Amino acid sequence: MKKPKPVLDLSVDRTLELPMYLQICQRFKIAIEQGHLHAGDRVPAVRALATEMNLARGTVEMAYRILTDEGYLQVRGAAGTIVSPALPQPAASKPLAPIPGQTVSAFLDHDGKAPKPLQLGLPALDAFPRKVWNRLVGHRLRGSEPARLGYPDPAGYARLRERIATYLGVSRGVACLPEQVFITTGLRNTLELTLSSLSTAGDEFWFEDPGYILARPFLQNAAVKVVPVPVDGNGLIVEEGKRLSPYAKFAMVTPSHQSPLGVTLSLERRMALLEWASEAGSWIIEDDYDSEFRYQGRPLPALKSLDRNDRVIYSGTFSKVMFPGLRLAYVVAPVSVVPRFQSVSYNLNAGCPYLFQASVADFIAEGHFSRHLKKMRSLYAERRLVTQQVFQDVLGERLRIDLRPGGLHMLAKLGEHENDVLLADRAREAGLALHPLSRWYVNAKPQQGLLLGFANVVDEKDARRIALKLKQALEIK
Incomplete structure (x- = not known):
């Protein structure tokens, strides 16, 4: 049986401080080391790769220039750019090495999969006409x-x-x-x-x-x-x-x-x-x-x-x-x-x-x-109030939710001695997509809180189910 060709992954993580051109360099090096790319293989044109990855052309050009200078790639004019024939063949397949400085974002929700409860940035998908x-x-x-x-x-x-x-x-x-x-x-x-x-x-x-x-x-x-x-x-x-x-x-x-x-x-x-x-x-x-x-x-x-x-x-x-x-x-x-x-x-x-x-x-x-907006304002006002009341009832004094006049998310404030990142990690392990407020700060003193998307909490029963799941995840006795 023919062995399937490994998938070539050149994606970049835009949440990292590591510049994207260096991430591209690392991705190519890993692909070559893992046998995803072989000596003599043609690589995507700069313009094509920039378009595919939604990056500036200059970013990809810089990565290719570095890879060429380091001997990984070879430019052949009109024939395109190829993996250098002088590179040795990889001895054996190795596990995929992480990009230096890269961590898998625990808070990346836009992954093409089904939305998770309390996910931010989502309108009511069930109510769209x-x-x-x-x-x-x-x-x-x-x-x-x-x-x-x-x-x-x-x-x-x-x-x-x-x-x-x-x-x-x-x-x-x-x-x-x-x-x-x-x-x-x-x-x-x-x-x-x-x-x-x-x-x-x-x-x-x-x-x-x-x-x-x-x-x-x-x-x-x-x-x-x-x-x-x-x-x-x-x-x-x-x-x-x-x-x-x-x-x-x-x-x-x-x-x-x-x-x-x-x-x-x-x-x-x-x-x-x-x-x-x-x-x-x-x-x-x-x-x-x-x-x-x-x-x-x-x-x-x-x-x-x-x-x-x-x-x-x-x-x-x-x-x-x-x-x-x-x-x-x-x-x-x-x-x-x-x-x-x-x-x-x-x-x-x-x-x-x-x-x-x-x-x-x-x-x-x-x-x-206009009709959809009018309907959604009424629906969100209802879902917002239900979510706040049920969560406050189930979670007690551990969280305090003060409703703001607008928006599609609510902020549950925590005590000063709480660790919102730790609590959010626990909740995410339970399948709930809330965010720790402290990670949204740069230099200002961070407040402790949890950001909850309420637009897809369909009714009181659903709100209670999610709140109980969150309570269990937070180990509230």
Whole structure:
């Protein structure tokens, strides 16, 4: 029986401090040592590998240059790049060695598998109108003319950009033209587009502390200097940011529902932040990731709606309001830099798939989007309250859950003598996908707490089942 060829794994871990080009080098070396690649084998072209891994071309080029200098690869011009024929054959198959500095992330939930209870960043997958969605996608699929089989516009499908501009004007108070809207695959792609358009190496970048944990590794690997700015009950402390880095080029904030604390950036702080950006010539990246879900009053206006000097770059996503499998998000560029965004978008990628973009545009145009949001606000308000009450009842005084006005997760605070990382590890061993709050901090003194996603807790019975499982995992007597 023929032995199956080992799988070639060139993936990188974006949560590591180890630069991605060095991770690629290590992956190739391991693949060669394990016999996944043999002397004379052709390796992927730089452009093809960069596209496949969603990395900058320069990152892959640097890795290939190092591997060539060290004798692992050999460049043969038009014939491509191959594994050096001079390399000796591996003596025997060895266990896969870890990349230096790599640890398997215990908190990587986006693995393509079924969602786990309490997982963050997920809307109610059971409540999405799949029949309506399937009909819209099917209609687009059957009616696609041959031209739609080509490459999509890298800036985004025109009709979707128009729908987003209209929606933002009505619901978020953001006045923008469709030409300012660029479609991306998510926040990482939005940051990549923004920094590629506006940053230079060494630019300082205000980052909320604590702040969005999945954005931090990308920024640490980018050519910017991350400046953690502390957050209190009123959001980002602007005066502290000005003290730490008065002329930072960027500030990234989550003003409507701070990630992860859930607080709202006060009006006074919003105005101070806008004034600072105007005077310093800086850019504010507003991540408005789940602002549609507010359970006390109407959704708050976006920071961008207060921007009179065009310094705010507005970022939104369909992952929270529809479903994350779409991989569709958007960014609104200031008018003055639209040409730069346009140019970079054409060099950065080949655009998002037309089928899903067109289907989302139809979903909005036919009124399904607004109806879905209205239904979800009511559903989440109910699930949020049920989850809080049941967890507080089952877990007693060990946890204290103070409900915030909005969002898709809640924060369970712990006592000072608790260890949230240890507790989260126990819970994860039991199959619960909660996060320890302390890991979201950089320099500020970390609070002890657990972050719980409640959107997929379907009812009181489900909440009690999960709470009892958590209680057992935490060994609460």
